[in-house]
Amino acid sequence: MYEFTSNLNKEEYDKFVESYSMASIMQEYNWANIKSNWGNYHCGLYKDKTLVGVCLILVKKIINGLSIFYIPRGYLIDFTNFDDLKEMTDNIKKLAKEKKAFLVKIDPNFCISQTSHKGEEIAINYSKDYETKNSNLIKCGYKNTGIHKEMGKNLQPQYNVIAPICDKDSNILNIDEILKTYKSKFKYYLGDFHKKRGITFSITTDINRIDDLVFLLHETEKKQNINLRNKDYFIKLMENYKNRAKLVFATIDLNIYLDYLKNNNGKEEEINEVKELIKNGNSNLILSAALMILPANTKGIRTSEYLYAGNSSKLTKLQASAGLVLEIIKHSMDNGCHYCNLGGVDGNLNDNLTIFKVKFNGQILEFAGEYDLPVSKFKYNLYKVLYPTLLKVYKQLKKS
Numbered sequence: 001m002y003e004f005t006s007n008l009n010k011e012e013y014d015k016f017v018e019s020y021s022m023a024s025i026m027q028e029y030n031w032a033n034i035k036s037n038w039g040n041y042h043c044g045l046y047k048d049k050t051l052v053g054v055c056l057i058l059v060k061k062i063i064n065g066l067s068i069f070y071i072p073r074g075y076l077i078d079f080t081n082f083d084d085l086k087e088m089t090d091n092i093k094k095l096a097k098e099k100k101a102f103l104v105k106i107d108p109n110f111c112i113s114q115t116s117h118k119g120e121e122i123a124i125n126y127s128k129d130y131e132t133k134n135s136n137l138i139k140c141g142y143k144n145t146g147i148h149k150e151m152g153k154n155l156q157p158q159y160n161v162i163a164p165i166c167d168k169d170s171n172i173l174n175i176d177e178i179l180k181t182y183k184s185k186f187k188y189y190l191g192d193f194h195k196k197r198g199i200t201f202s203i204t205t206d207i208n209r210i211d212d213l214v215f216l217l218h219e220t221e222k223k224q225n226i227n228l229r230n231k232d233y234f235i236k237l238m239e240n241y242k243n244r245a246k247l248v249f250a251t252i253d254l255n256i257y258l259d260y261l262k263n264n265n266g267k268e269e270e271i272n273e274v275k276e277l278i279k280n281g282n283s284n285l286i287l288s289a290a291l292m293i294l295p296a297n298t299k300g301i302r303t304s305e306y307l308y309a310g311n312s313s314k315l316t317k318l319q320a321s322a323g324l325v326l327e328i329i330k331h332s333m334d335n336g337c338h339y340c341n342l343g344g345v346d347g348n349l350n351d352n353l354t355i356f357k358v359k360f361n362g363q364i365l366e367f368a369g370e371y372d373l374p375v376s377k378f379k380y381n382l383y384k385v386l387y388p389t390l391l392k393v394y395k396q397l398k399k400s
Contacts, residue, residue, distance in 0.1 A: 001048060004091035008044035008054060014296070016044075016054050017076065021300020022126065024073035024109045025293055026156075027056050030240040031072075034233075038070075041095065045077070045088045053077030053088050059101065066379065069101045072156060073109040079133035082140075089140040093375060102379035106142070107156050107370045108133070114365055117349075117358040123170045125301045125338070126365055134368060142371035149347025157344025160365040161357035162303065163329050166338040170301065175330055181361040189319045190326055198256030199287065199320055201327040202249050207238045209247050213289040216310030228308060234291060237307075241293050248328055250288040250320035254278050257315075277314065287312045287320035292328045294335050303339040304332040325360060339363075 013029045025031060032040040039059030044051055055075040061067040069092065077088055096104050110133055111126040134144070148154050164181075166172050179187060194201075210231055217228045238245045258274045260266070277285060290309035295302045306328050311321050325342070332340045342362065345354040349364065358364075374380035 002087045003046040003049075004087070005044050005046075006041040006057075006095055008042045010042075012044065012051060013042055013054050016051050017296050019299045020076045020297055022109055022303060023076055023295065023297045025241065025296070025305060026072040027054075027074045027076050027109070028241075028296055029056065031056055032058070033240045034236050036236075043088075043092065043095075045084065045091065047084060047087075052081075052084050055088070055092070057092070057095075059099065065100065067099070067101045068383075069096050069099075069104040070155065071104070071106040074106055075108065079108065079110065079136055080129050082136045085136050086140050089142075089373065093141075093373060096375045102374070102376040103383060104373040104375065105155070105370055106373070107154065108137075108368055110368055112147075112366045112368055114363055116361075116363050118361070121168050122164065122363060123166060123168050123338075125170065130368065137371050140373075142373050144368070145370045145372060147347070147366075147369060151344060151346050154370055156367070158367050158369050159345050159347040159349070160367070161342045161345050161354065161362040162365055163325075163340040163342055163357075163360040164338075164363055165329060165333045165340060170338060172333065172336065172338060175333065178329065178333065178361075182359065186322070186359045189322055191323075194250075194318070194320065194323045197260050197318060198253035199318065199323060200251055200253070201323060202251065203246050203327065203331055204249075205238070205243060205246055207235060209249070210234045210238065212249065212286055213247055213291060213308070213310060216286065216289045216312060217308065218310070219313055220310040223313060228310075234308070237291065237293070244294040244296070246292050246294070246331070248290045248292055248324055248331075249286055250324045250327075251284055251286050252315065252318070252320070254283050254285060273315075285312065285314065287315060287318065288324040290324055290328065292331070292340075294332070295337065301339070302337045303341050304328070304335070304337045305341050306343060322356075322359070329360065 010029050017023045017028055029042060035058055041057040043055050043057060045053040053075055055071050058070045059067055060070060075088055077084055079085055092104055110130060112130055114124050114127040116122045148158050151157055165178065213234060214231050221228055254274050254277055261271050261274065288311045291307045293305045293307065295304060306325065329340050342357045345357060
């Protein structure tokens with residue numbers, strides 16, 4: 001009745017992803033190319049000759065004889081179907097034993113809750129049937145590692161903010177309907193506010209523009225004392241998600257902005273700042289940049305990803321980053337998306353990042369978190385003791 005393979009061909013794998021609602025980019029076939037410092041298996045489960053589930057397994061050797069299987073935002077399977085899930089689990093566990101992995105770790109792409117920060121009625125897509133999905137995983141032998149609100153405690157953030165592009169019935173909205181959901185004070189800084197001041201937005205698949213993104217990322221790194229990705233990582237993303245991975249820029253024409261300030265009682269220090277920038281040869285200045293990826297699935301619920309963003313330390317009061325995110329949301333809308341995932345936030349929901357992201361009528365996703373499937377109980381118990389240290393090692397490897 002069932003057949004399993006750990007070497008599913010790319011054509012079949014990609015075709016399955018196209019029909020899988022809310023498929024994460026981290027479970028796409030080519031994600032293995034992004035995580036090239038990990039081993040990998042592309043698995044498929046057939047039921048009566050029909051493919052019913054796939055997953056990308058990443059394999060990390062910790063030390064000699066000690067490795068783990070990690071399945072980010074997977075499996076891609078119907079978690080409400082216990083028989084299919086059990087069969088997938090048994091085969092993955094068998095494969096782990098053969099390859100001497102002591103643990104299978106998954107963090108599936110479904111949620112405990114999906115809530116509006118305004119408390120409004122919304123479409124519940126990510127947390128639909130959570131109790132059944134969670135129960136089935138537990139019955140299959142998985143152990144949920146619990147809720148971790150702090151960023152960095154899990155391999156993937158347990159809390160994300162998504163910008164809705166659909167109504168409570170999952171019908172995709174138009175831009176006017178989307179803007180109606182934003183607060184008036186916030187809307188003031190969008191649209192004409194930027195246009196009058198000479199700020200324009202552009203979206204490109206030109207891989208040669210990666211340097212512009214990386215330059216602003218370095219500014220963000222210095223300001224926030226964090227380490228982001230290097231240029232090679234973004235080249236990989238652009239090459240492996242061709243025509244779906246896009247660079248987005250907010251650029252200001254300083255001559256237009258200077259005229260605006262002169263004609264609208266701009267402050268002397270503002271005018272002098274812009275004159276100095278022009279004097280230094282910066283008549284056109286990139287204020288904000290980001291990388292986004294459109295989803296692979298063509299059916300079901302579609303979610304775009306707003307991944308890495310960098311902002312200039314100059315002219316920050318113009319809030320170019322807000323206009324940039326709106327441009328990404330509009331592009332997602334034009335490409336039939338229901339949501340734009342604005343990324344991870346602290347689970348206490350009181351940090352500056354959360355405050356910025358929920359301005360886009362944000363909804364809070366509380367993911368189900370990580371589930372561990374022990375293969376060797378002895379090694380797994382040892383691993384739990386060492387896990388905080390191993391997580392730090394992973395975070396360093398993740399940057400490579």
